Amino acid sequence: MANPDALSVNRPIVWTIAGSDSGGGAGIQADLATMSDLEAHACSVITAVTAQSSVTVALVESVSNPMLQSQLDTLASDLPPAAIKIGLLADQAQINLLAKWLTAEQANWLQSGKNVAVILDPVMVATCGDALANGGGLDFTPLKGLITLITPNVSELAVLAATELTSVDACIAAAKKLSEALNTSVLAKGGDNGPAWCHQQANDLLVCTDVDGISDKHQWQSFWLSNQRVDTGNNHGTGCTLSSAIATVMAHGFVLNDAVVVAKAYVNAGLKAGYQVGQGPGCLARTAWPKDLNNFPSIKAITASDIKPVSLSSSDDAISQSSFKQIDEPLGIYPVVADVEMLETLLKSGARTIQLRVKDPSVPTLEQSIIRAISLGRDYKARVFINDHWQLAIKHQAYGVHLGQEDLIASNLEQLRSAKLALGLSSHSYFEILLAYQHKPSYIAFGHIFPTTTKVMPSKPQGLAKLARYVSLMKGELPIVAIGGIDASNLASVKATQVDDIAVVRALTEAQDPQAAFEALTAAWLVEA
Ligand SMILES: Cc1ncc(COP(=O)(O)OP(=O)(O)O)c(N)n1
Numbered sequence: 001m002a003n004p005d006a007l008s009v010n011r012p013i014v015w016t017i018a019g020s021d022s023g024g025g026a027g028i029q030a031d032l033a034t035m036s037d038l039e040a041h042a043c044s045v046i047t048a049v050t051a052q053s054s055v056t057v058a059l060v061e062s063v064s065n066p067m068l069q070s071q072l073d074t075l076a077s078d079l080p081p082a083a084i085k086i087g088l089l090a091d092q093a094q095i096n097l098l099a100k101w102l103t104a105e106q107a108n109w110l111q112s113g114k115n116v117a118v119i120l121d122p123v124m125v126a127t128c129g130d131a132l133a134n135g136g137g138l139d140f141t142p143l144k145g146l147i148t149l150i151t152p153n154v155s156e157l158a159v160l161a162a163t164e165l166t167s168v169d170a171c172i173a174a175a176k177k178l179s180e181a182l183n184t185s186v187l188a189k190g191g192d193n194g195p196a197w198c199h200q201q202a203n204d205l206l207v208c209t210d211v212d213g214i215s216d217k218h219q220w221q222s223f224w225l226s227n228q229r230v231d232t233g234n235n236h237g238t239g240c241t242l243s244s245a246i247a248t249v250m251a252h253g254f255v256l257n258d259a260v261v262v263a264k265a266y267v268n269a270g271l272k273a274g275y276q277v278g279q280g281p282g283c284l285a286r287t288a289w290p291k292d293l294n295n296f297p298s299i300k301a302i303t304a305s306d307i308k309p310v311s312l313s314s315s316d317d318a319i320s321q322s323s324f325k326q327i328d329e330p331l332g333i334y335p336v337v338a339d340v341e342m343l344e345t346l347l348k349s350g351a352r353t354i355q356l357r358v359k360d361p362s363v364p365t366l367e368q369s370i371i372r373a374i375s376l377g378r379d380y381k382a383r384v385f386i387n388d389h390w391q392l393a394i395k396h397q398a399y400g401v402h403l404g405q406e407d408l409i410a411s412n413l414e415q416l417r418s419a420k421l422a423l424g425l426s427s428h429s430y431f432e433i434l435l436a437y438q439h440k441p442s443y444i445a446f447g448h449i450f451p452t453t454t455k456v457m458p459s460k461p462q463g464l465a466k467l468a469r470y471v472s473l474m475k476g477e478l479p480i481v482a483i484g485g486i487d488a489s490n491l492a493s494v495k496a497t498q499v500d501d502i503a504v505v506r507a508l509t510e511a512q513d514p515q516a517a518f519e520a521l522t523a524a525w526l527v528e529a
């Protein structure tokens with residue numbers, strides 16, 4: 001197994017702007033431990049010192065404004081952040097000072113083309129129940145437009161949205177209201193008791209607002225992220241850990257939605273391995289970058305007709321449906337081609353899995369091409385996948401269909417399942433991998449690994465470090481295929497990530513001799529590492 005650590009050269013710098021918890025379970029102490037555990041270099045800006053144990057907060061003293069300002073400026077000049085987590089802000093003056101500082105810094109970051117994620121955890125009360133800040137009295141609106149995500153729990157959401165949360169509807173409305181008020185995405189945490197509470201599950205609500213680098217399909221959408229509840233009293237510092245993990249994962253270049261699901265998996269694993277040190281609630285363990293799929297949340301988009309979180313035990317939801325056809329041998333080098341002539345050429349040189357990808361649905365020969373491709377597949381005993389045109393693929397009994405995230409519509413998938421076609425799904429992030437995996441497809445493609453000119457992509461190239469992390473999560477679950485900019489020059493580095501198969505377009509279609517190019521790629525792929 002490739003070691004993702006070996007592939008990410010630098011530790012990104014992540015800041016925590018928060019209060020010290022002398023008990024070590026939360027605040028700055030939890031943040032530093034989390035950031036370091038998730039392979040970042042952590043810097044701290046202390047807003048307040050608390051005399052705190054696991055059972056009480058005896059005293060809170062905020063630092064002076066000059067001290068707060070000096071910490072920010074001193075760090076900025078030498079250790080500029082790739083991402084920032086903000087925790088306890090002890091009073092209004094601190095919020096105002098930070099807002100002014102962030103406004104000036106963001107102008108600099110914009111000028112130098114940097115995008116620094118700022119995650120705000122609006123801490124008001126410690127786990128033991130004692131107040132840490134004058135929560136109800138604080139006005140966070142000076143931070144409007146300056147933060148990427150705010151992570152209130154249910155009681156903080158009620159205070160911030162100035163509303164009672166008596167139903168799931170009210171909870172969603174409050175999160176959207178807060179999102180608009182601060183012009184930010186919102187992760188409303190349902191780990192504590194709340195209207196979305198049920199005994200077995202912890203349901204968090206993600207409201208996406210102008211998120212960088214994600215599919216248009218997910219932009220401005222809201223999602224429930226659900227895990228089985230970890231029944232433990234060792235939960236001191238959960239919110240600090242979650243928000244600092246989100247900042248750290250974003251500092252590694254992942255999009256917001258990815259950072260949220262990875263951070264949730266990190267917290268889930270930490271809760272399972274939590275430990276008690278004092279007389280009160282114990283703390284989360286630090287269990288490194290999450291690789292166990294069981295700790296990642298199930299995701300359900302909220303629609304006008306269905307606002308409920310996924311039921312992790314019910315048979316109604318996609319997660320409990322049966323699997324698509326399993327592919328019984330490796331896909332190997334998987335050509336994706338736009339015409340039947342090229343498809344036949346590559347079948348002749350031994351391609352065993354191949355895709356017909358005709359992007360223009362108005363081509364008059366579309367159905368004829370699909371019929372011919374499927375028939376060639378039978379002649380050559382090969383698996384022919386049809387891209388996009390799933391109704392024609394069903395009609396003519398193709399081996400399989402390849403679909404993008406925008407095509408994940410339950411009724412379409414049900415028809416494919418009943419017709420017993422194989423299904424390949426695209427993904428471009430952890431979040432999309434999880435969404436795709438919930439449908440139990442035959443394979444998942446990860447892309448685009450390197451820059452490509454074959455299609456316009458809304459996301460940035462993933463690169464090898466991210467690919468290695470995706471592989472370490474999904475390896476063994478189902479075949480995983482890398483796509484995008486792969487050719488003979490970078491094949492060995494892709495293979496080193498342990499991905500199962502690769503899909504290629506230009507490396508074959510733009511080769512002078514596509515047959516020879518296919519044979520050479522196949523030989524290189526089959527070489528032992
Ligand atoms: C193997 C493989 N991976 C990804 C894609 C891309 O599919 P999709 O996201 O649906 O985009 P289009 O190909 O339709 O532009 C693929 N076709 N094959």
Ligand SMILES: Cc1nc(C(=O)O)sc1CCOP(=O)(O)O
Binds near residue numbers: 447451453484486507
């Ligand atoms: C069709 C396609 N889908 C991608 C994805 O990431 O989903 S990348 C891609 C193009 C791959 O072409 P090439 O091998 O020429 O770079």
Ligand SMILES: [Mg+2]
Binds near residue numbers: 387388402403404
């Ligand atoms: Mg498609």
